[in-house]
Amino acid sequence: xxxxxxxxxxxxIVRDPRLKPGELGAKxxxxxxxxxxxxxxxxITVFVYGHGPGMEPFHEEAHTLRVNxxxxxxxLGAHVHKxxxxxxxxxxxxxxxxxxxxxxxxRHTRMLEAGVAFAAPNPDFWQLPTPPEFGNxx
Numbered sequence: 001x002x003x004x005x006x007x008x009x010x011x012x013i014v015r016d017p018r019l020k021p022g023e024l025g026a027k028x029x030x031x032x033x034x035x036x037x038x039x040x041x042x043x044i045t046v047f048v049y050g051h052g053p054g055m056e057p058f059h060e061e062a063h064t065l066r067v068n069x070x071x072x073x074x075x076l077g078a079h080v081h082k083x084x085x086x087x088x089x090x091x092x093x094x095x096x097x098x099x100x101x102x103x104x105x106x107r108h109t110r111m112l113e114a115g116v117a118f119a120a121p122n123p124d125f126w127q128l129p130t131p132p133e134f135g136n137x138x
Contacts, residue, residue, distance in 0.1 A: 039068045044126060045091040048076060050084060061091070069123035071099055071116045080104070080114055088116070090125060097125045 044064040052058050058078050066073040080086065084101045103115030118125070 039066050040128065041065070042067045042072075042126065042128060044072075046074070047089040047091060048074065048078065049087040049089070050078065050080065052079070064126075065113065067126045067128070069118075069121040071102070071118050072126070073103075073105070073113060073115050075108070075111045076114050077110055077112075080112070086116060088125075090127065093127055095125055095127075097122060 042064055044067065046062055046064065047059060048062045049057070049059045060076065060078055062074045062076050064072045064074055080101050082101055082104060086099050086101065088097045088099055089095070090097075097118060099116040099118050101114050102117045103113075105113030105115065107113075
């Protein structure tokens, strides 16, 4: 990502409360990125295991869209809900990791974007080359 884009994401324009209505003017303040670790785009195949609404077990092969040391964003076909516990298995390494659904995004045809979080940071689960900031809190 370019430095310009990163800088523009970290600056928020706020209306100066001392100005009268209709007056133009704004000040900028820096807003810290609240992510605990650096997020990267990655297409990693994972097997997802969980239980459906009636407690029936399910599993499917899914792919990541983005990952970080604390979890990732998956594209799933299964119907999941926030707070649901899932198990991921990295297809390449056969490493398992428990996670929790923390975000439900857009549904694309039969697929749903779901953000998952690990109980504790685990950058090694994804088996990606680690830049200095990938495993460190921001």
